[in-house]
Every structure is written in C-alpha cells, then in structure tokens.
Amino acid sequence: MNQHVTLVGLGPMGQAMVGALLDGGHPVTVWNRTASRADDVVARGAVLAATPAEAVGASDVVILSLTDYQAMYDILGQVEDLGGKVIVNLSSDTPDKTREAAKWAEQRGARFLTGGVMVPAPVVGTEGSYVYYSGPKDVYDAHEKTLARIGETHYMGEDPGLAQLFYQANLDVFLTALSAFMHGAALLGSAGVPAKEFAPWAVKVLQLAAHFLPESAEQVDSGEHPGLLSTAKMMGATADHILAASEAAGIDLELPRAIKAHYDRAIAAGKGGDNWTRLIDGIRNPQ
Numbered sequence: 001m002n003q004h005v006t007l008v009g010l011g012p013m014g015q016a017m018v019g020a021l022l023d024g025g026h027p028v029t030v031w032n033r034t035a036s037r038a039d040d041v042v043a044r045g046a047v048l049a050a051t052p053a054e055a056v057g058a059s060d061v062v063i064l065s066l067t068d069y070q071a072m073y074d075i076l077g078q079v080e081d082l083g084g085k086v087i088v089n090l091s092s093d094t095p096d097k098t099r100e101a102a103k104w105a106e107q108r109g110a111r112f113l114t115g116g117v118m119v120p121a122p123v124v125g126t127e128g129s130y131v132y133y134s135g136p137k138d139v140y141d142a143h144e145k146t147l148a149r150i151g152e153t154h155y156m157g158e159d160p161g162l163a164q165l166f167y168q169a170n171l172d173v174f175l176t177a178l179s180a181f182m183h184g185a186a187l188l189g190s191a192g193v194p195a196k197e198f199a200p201w202a203v204k205v206l207q208l209a210a211h212f213l214p215e216s217a218e219q220v221d222s223g224e225h226p227g228l229l230s231t232a233k234m235m236g237a238t239a240d241h242i243l244a245a246s247e248a249a250g251i252d253l254e255l256p257r258a259i260k261a262h263y264d265r266a267i268a269a270g271k272g273g274d275n276w277t278r279l280i281d282g283i284r285n286p287q
Contacts, residue, residue: 002026003146006059008052008075009091010037012121014065017090017150018046020125024149031055031075053079061086061143069093069101083109086139088147090115090131095161095168102135102160111139114160116167117151124150132156134163177206183246183255190249216277225274232279233272236263 002025007018010032018041021028028046030038031054038048049055056062056079064072068091076082087110089101098114105112113135123129129151133140140147140155147153156162181202185195219225239260246256265282266272 003061003143004029004059005146006030006049006055006062007065008032008055008062009065009071010034010041011065011067013090013117013124015041016121016124017063017065019044020129020149020151021146022046023125024146026146026149029055029058051078052076053081056082056085060084061088061146064089064091066091069097072101073104081109085110086113086143087111088113088115088133088143090117090150092116092167093164095164098164099159099161111136112160113139113143114163115147116163116170118167118170119151126151130154132163132166134158135160179255183252186251187242187246187249190251219275219277220280225271225278227273227275230276231273232263232266232276235276236260236267236272239263 004027005021006029007014007021008031010018010030014030014032015037018028018030022041022045028041029049030041030046031049031052032038035048038046042048047058049058052075056076062076062085064075064087066072066075066089069089072087072089072091076087082105087105089098089112093101102112102114113133116132117124117129118131119129130153131147131151132154133147134156135158137155137158140153144153144155156166181199184202185198188198189195239256239262243253243256243260246253262279262282263276265286266274266276266278269281271278271281
C-alpha cells in the first residue's frame with residue numbers, strides 16, 4: 001500500500017499537492033484553518049482532520065504548504081507529540097528561518113526536510129514539476145518516492161537552508177525578469193506600443209540571455225572575466241541609455257538605476273575592461 005500522507009495548508013498549491021498524491025494512490029489526510037477549502041479534495045478521497053493534532057497523528061509524513069514558516073509554529077505548536085514524524089515544509093521563507101525550524105522540529109523529536117516547489121500550482125504533479133529538497137539524506141531517501149508524486153525531486157544537500165536558497169535564487173532571476181518585462185513594456189508604451197507587440201521580442205531577448213548563462217557561470221566560478229565582447233564599460237553605457245530613456249518617458253527609475261549602479265561599481269573599481277560578469281564582485285561585496 002502506498003504511504004499515508006498528511007498535508008496541512010490548502011491554498012491552490014496545497015490542493016494541487018493533495019491531488020497529485022491522490023492520483024498516485026496515496027491515502028491523504030488534510031487540515032486547513034478554513035475547513036471549507038478541503039471540500040474539493042475530500043470529494044476526491046482525502047480525509048479531513050478536525051484538528052492539527054488529528055492530522056499529524058494520521059501519518060508519519062506531514063507535508064506543509066503554508067504562507068511562511070511562522071504558520072508552521074502556529075499550527076504544529078498546538079500538537080503535543082511530534083515524535084517520530086517527518087515534517088516536509090514546502091513553504092517559502094528565508095534560509096535562516098528554515099534552519100531554525102529544522103532545529104525546532106528536531107527538539108520535538110521530528111525529522112525535518114525543507115522543500116522549494118519551482119512551478120505554479122497547475123503544474124504540480126505533472127512531468128514539468130520539480131522540487132528542491134535539503135536536510136538529512138536518509139530521510140530524503142526514505143520518502144523520495146512519495147515526494148516524487150509532487151514533482152521531480154532534486155536533493156541539494158544536508159543543510160536545511162540549501163533548498164530554500166536554490167528556491168530564492170531561482171525566483172530572484174524569475175521575478176527580476178518579470179519586472180524587467182513590465183519596465184520594458186512601460187518604456188515602449190510611452191510611445192504607444194502595446195505590450196502584446198513587445199512580448200515576442202522580449203522572449204527572444206530572454207532566450208539570448210539564457211544562451212550566455214553557462215559560460216557566464218564558468219567565469220564567475222573561476223574568477224576570470226576576459227573582456228572580449230560584452231565589457232562592463234560597454235554594457236554600462238547601455239545601462240546609462242536605458243536610464244536616460246526611462247527618465248525621459250516619465251516611468252519608474254528604480255530598476256534601471258539599480259542595474260546602472262552595478263556597472264558603475266565595476267567601472268569605479270577599475271574593471272570596466274573586464275567582461276560584464278565582473279559585476280559579481282560588487283554584488284557579493286557591496287562596499
């Protein structure tokens with residue numbers, strides 16, 4: 001029989017996880033502050049617990065899909081006995097709060113895994129879904145098959161904060177790219193160009209950026225930044241032009257100012273002739 005799982009937190013992501021687990025043949029017990037959010041998953045076969053303690057008591061593995069880590073304390077703090085339980089927290093928060101939570105769980109006799117789900121709710125449980133995990137390797141290995149129902153699993157290491165760091169680093173790129181698209185749309189919009197006309201060109205630019213990432217990563221890791229084509233000085237001039245165009249268009253300047261500041265710092269450090277990847281120095285040490 002497939003492993004019984006408890007899932008706490010039934011927002012869109014939590015409901016999607018329950019659906020994926022049920023589809024995989026797992027008995028699932030659920031709990032949510034607003035019990036009515038369980039109606040759909042109960043109709044599909046999940047069992048609604050009346051209290052957090054009842055939910056935790058139903059399974060050896062407790063998956064959390066909550067707003068943040070404080071919500072874990074608010075809910076599981078009501079449960080007297082966590083001994084022998086495996087807590088898999090798939091909520092978002094900072095790496096340091098994740099590490100603190102792992103200690104909190106261990107002090108109460110539980111084992112703790114951190115997870116970062118890298119897809120939106122509609123993709124959970126599909127071939128395109130993937131999740132970062134970190135924490136005790138033996139715990140991950142013991143439950144990897146069950147966790148794989150949610151998405152392809154990627155174990156990042158023993159440090160409970162690593163999965164959260166990978167999650168945040170990826171969303172750093174994602175959210176910045178979305179804001180950059182909005183900024184570009186506003187810039188073109190100042191001349192009456194609709195965003196839908198800009199979108200396919202922005203896709204091409206993002207694909208071009210993706211092409212450069214592997215080589216850029218090698219330069220970052222090696223500390224070698226040969227200035228052959230895209231030097232910091234040349235890219236910095238472009239950043240100047242974007243800022244000036246944005247100012248003339250009367251749109252928000254925070255994003256172009258931040259980007260220009262990265263190039264200004266590298267140039268001021270005498271690294272303008274190096275590749276643009278030299279920006280990593282000032283980002284790592286913003287003196």
